[in-house]
Amino acid sequence: MSPDPSPVRLHVVTGKGGTGKTTVAGALALALAADGRHVLLVETEGRQGIAQLFDTPPLPYEERRVAVTRGGGEVKALAIDVEEALLEYLDMFYNLRRAGRALRKMGAIDFATAIAPGLRDVLITGKIKEAVTRRHDGRPVYDAVVVDAPPTGRITRFLGVTGEMSQLARSGPIKTQSDGVMAVLRSPRTAVHLVTLLEDMPVQETADAIADLTKADLPVGSVIVNMATEPILPVDDLARAAEGRLTGPDLALALAAAHLSGSDVLGEALAAEVTEHARRWTGQDALRDEVEALGRPTVELPLLAGPIDLGCLFELAGRLEEHLRTEVEERTGA
Structure with missing residues (x-):
């Protein structure tokens, strides 16, 4: 396995609806899995978009391999189920899995997430943090975790809601868990990448999201211009x-x-x-100047003809792999 000096292990991919963020997240996972690395691709919105992208059956709440890459690398995918995540949380911190199952039968879990929408995001980000920090025999289970996250209009709230939970809970497991999640999300281990098109609305939403993320002390990564034409x-x-x-x-x-x-x-x-x-x-071309003015590393992905299949994903992954390699070289001075 070739060394990767990049400190980023959690790649959060967001973008305005219609910009192709799920496709970009899948291609990024393939790029990061090259040369024998192990990557987890996480879906947060329950649309089974990853399953459709990789042409697999609907994903259950378990980590399943969806692709193999160069050098024996692999991409596993996880579609987070909020109910199962809550049961897992109750079992992990309170040993209440059986009680949680009873609550689910009563419909209490659906009721709780409906009246407190932020609870859903807390559970999802908690599961993501667990995957990033999980270790086996002293080593991380995954070299990288890629998240197909909510769109730009909701991304700062999605990533920051656990910090609000931390402020409400002064002590105990909830406080400890919330602080742990935010420590990962605000650290150099995380980068929030923004997918845009060279159109007025997506570029403006990208600029607004960068401003909101920066204000919330959340680390901004690259801007990925998708479906660029020649x-x-x-x-x-x-x-x-x-x-x-x-x-x-x-x-x-x-x-x-x-x-x-x-x-x-x-x-x-x-x-x-x-x-x-x-x-x-x-x-x-004029919008390219606006994207460049955002001051973030930028990569363009081409508009591909026809429906996106695994071959298309690997083509896009090649472009992203070159971008990642360039970033590492610039960071290390190689």
Whole structure:
């Protein structure tokens, strides 16, 4: 196994809905598992998105292998079930698993999480912390834990609610557990990565989330620009098209030379298509400057044609692996 000088072992992936954060979380888990490492990929929202992504049956509340990587590495996945997490918590700290099962039969657990939504996040982050700190024979069970977390609008509350619980409980197991969770989440072992698209709303939500996370003393990692497109024209031609200076007659001569019938009509249609592409690209390029101004390490992932399958995930993982390697080299001065 090649050494990894990075101190980060908990990678929290968030992003505005529709930016592909689950896909990015899956690809990041594959990248981190390369060269024989063991990674846990955690789902927090109960959508079974990870199972769909890796084309596996719905995940139960147990850690199951979903992929094998280069060098014998592996990715295991866990879909956190709030009821089971609460039973586990009651058993771990109060030896009350049997009582907890009785509460579940009575519907008390559903009632408690409904009237106190923050309790759900406390249980989830507690389970994540347990996975990060779990050891066997003196070594961490997982080299990294990747979390497919709630979207940017809720991420700071999700990660910070346990700190609020710690302030309410002055002593006892709840206080100890809450302090332990926040110690991990606010440490150099954690990085919150933000997935965005080169569109106005996702970029703005990313900027707002970075500000909120920083204010809450939660460590911000990289900005991952997902589904980035490449220009299909040289820069000068793009600028000309974006300014509306490419017309149908400009293209008609070339189309006629290619012996295409209806070159005048086709030229107008192609000119309109190219102009739209150029203006969209110009707008995206301007947003790149806004992303760069956020001051965080940034990586772009390409827009892939067709549905995302395991091959696509490994392609994205390769891009993320290069990004991780560059970050380590910059950190160590290699």
